[in-house]
Amino acid sequence: MSLIGNTRQELSQLARHFTVEALCAGTTDQSINAALVASGRGKQRASPLQPKLMMWLVLSMCVFRSDAIPAVLARLLSGLREFLVALSLRPVDDDAIAHARQRLGVDPLRRFFRLQAAEVRPAPTFHGLSVWSFDGSHMTMPNSPGNRKIFGRMKTGRGRAAFPQLKLVALQDTQSRRFRDVVFRRWDASERKMAAHMLHHLGEGDLVLIDRGFYGVWFFEAIRHQGSHFLARVPAYAKFKAIPGTSKKSGDYLAWIEARVPLTAGQQVQGPQGRPSTSRVVRLLVRVIEYRIRGFERVRLVTSLLDRSISALDLILQYHRRWDIELGLDELKTHQCSTAVGTLKTIFRSQTARNVIQEAYALVASYNLVRGTMAEAAERHSLDPDKISFIGSLRAIAHMLPRMKGAPTCRLPTLYEQLLLDIAEAELDRPRRPRQYPRVVRVKMSNFKLKRPQHKQIVADFKTQIRIGA
Numbered sequence: 001m002s003l004i005g006n007t008r009q010e011l012s013q014l015a016r017h018f019t020v021e022a023l024c025a026g027t028t029d030q031s032i033n034a035a036l037v038a039s040g041r042g043k044q045r046a047s048p049l050q051p052k053l054m055m056w057l058v059l060s061m062c063v064f065r066s067d068a069i070p071a072v073l074a075r076l077l078s079g080l081r082e083f084l085v086a087l088s089l090r091p092v093d094d095d096a097i098a099h100a101r102q103r104l105g106v107d108p109l110r111r112f113f114r115l116q117a118a119e120v121r122p123a124p125t126f127h128g129l130s131v132w133s134f135d136g137s138h139m140t141m142p143n144s145p146g147n148r149k150i151f152g153r154m155k156t157g158r159g160r161a162a163f164p165q166l167k168l169v170a171l172q173d174t175q176s177r178r179f180r181d182v183v184f185r186r187w188d189a190s191e192r193k194m195a196a197h198m199l200h201h202l203g204e205g206d207l208v209l210i211d212r213g214f215y216g217v218w219f220f221e222a223i224r225h226q227g228s229h230f231l232a233r234v235p236a237y238a239k240f241k242a243i244p245g246t247s248k249k250s251g252d253y254l255a256w257i258e259a260r261v262p263l264t265a266g267q268q269v270q271g272p273q274g275r276p277s278t279s280r281v282v283r284l285l286v287r288v289i290e291y292r293i294r295g296f297e298r299v300r301l302v303t304s305l306l307d308r309s310i311s312a313l314d315l316i317l318q319y320h321r322r323w324d325i326e327l328g329l330d331e332l333k334t335h336q337c338s339t340a341v342g343t344l345k346t347i348f349r350s351q352t353a354r355n356v357i358q359e360a361y362a363l364v365a366s367y368n369l370v371r372g373t374m375a376e377a378a379e380r381h382s383l384d385p386d387k388i389s390f391i392g393s394l395r396a397i398a399h400m401l402p403r404m405k406g407a408p409t410c411r412l413p414t415l416y417e418q419l420l421l422d423i424a425e426a427e428l429d430r431p432r433r434p435r436q437y438p439r440v441v442r443v444k445m446s447n448f449k450l451k452r453p454q455h456k457q458i459v460a461d462f463k464t465q466i467r468i469g470a
Helices: 003-015 030-037 051-061 069-082 094-106 107-117 145-151 190-196 217-225 312-336 353-380 389-407 407-426
Strands: 125-126 129-141 165-173 178-187 206-210 227-233 252-262 281-293 300-302
Touching: 030 051, 030 107, 051 069, 051 094, 051 353, 069 094, 069 389, 094 281, 094 353, 107 353, 129 190, 129 217, 145 217, 145 353, 165 190, 165 312, 165 353, 178 190, 190 217, 190 300, 206 312, 217 227, 217 252, 217 281, 227 312, 281 312, 300 312, 300 353, 312 353, 312 389, 353 389, 353 407, 389 407
Parallel strands: 129 206, 206 227
Antiparallel strands: 125 129, 129 165, 165 178, 227 300, 252 281, 281 300
């Protein structure tokens, strides 16, 4: 057998137990194995692209977004070249990688994310309550026919958006910024209905921070049915009337909020005039807090926390922690998925809807892996995770990845401790601080015409079109 054939066989054996040691703390390896077995993808024919290697490749694609997929594979395997001398930087062709992704599918990534996210549980940091946040965002993908058909393109004032978009709604631990659960839908799906699918994760002793886009009496009732509390911003259209004994002038008063909620066919009962009742009235007692920051509009908050031992100021300051999920989504979309010059400026790189969903679960799972490593580094070195740079942590992981892959097993604990130290030393040089900026943009719009389907490339024979001296 040739040297290349031997190397391919050895790589196939190593790929069965492949792992990225720099991101494999805790139960990560066991969760990947369990996800592969549960989804029926645990075994594969003799091939270098074993399911476990492909799991790590798809996860790493979301960490090294600027690299082409073969380059990501080369990055993962670079440490193996210390003892597999004949291992090529491109051990398989691009088609083989594409077929291996198809074989892997979505289910292993979905299962792995859920196994991993089940370990996310914030400490009770606010008056004995664990604090969560809901928020939604849109993520772009290549403008392929399949992606357009499944996800659609957002409508804008100037036509359609340039790329199809996937909507994400996430439930986040505001302490570590890890995601407890996510729901993916088309760009025009309702965020509240998407969030309702994740309420079963909440329970007694939880507080949920909610933006005004999620405001809804039925949604608040669903949160209370879980035994949890909510703290939400109120949209301008909502009106309140203070109950007797409290005054709106104080800026901190009690009020009733109510709305009619449709009943499903199974819930409908006989109405007073012989017709079925198709709705019911939901009524909740809430605490309303009104405040204003100089230079900004008036803000109103509602909460199910009626305990007056929790001051209005405490609730206001706690609500502003909701920005942590905005920062987490920014880290996910802007920094983790940053692209280089010449790379398609989209979050996802896949041309098919199935691979987009595969990437989507890999994206949130890999983000949790990075954030989990940052949390461990912060705990080990007595730091606040908020004071550690996410970008600096990504660089530290990228630097350590080939070193740990090529190192003997006995050295891995030492190298991992060095990685945690490197992350701890990547402190933010501009930590969060009280500041405000006007909402303005530098580039308003483009003067070029909007690209339409008929605007395709034109093959031209420039040699026949040249006219010298014309």
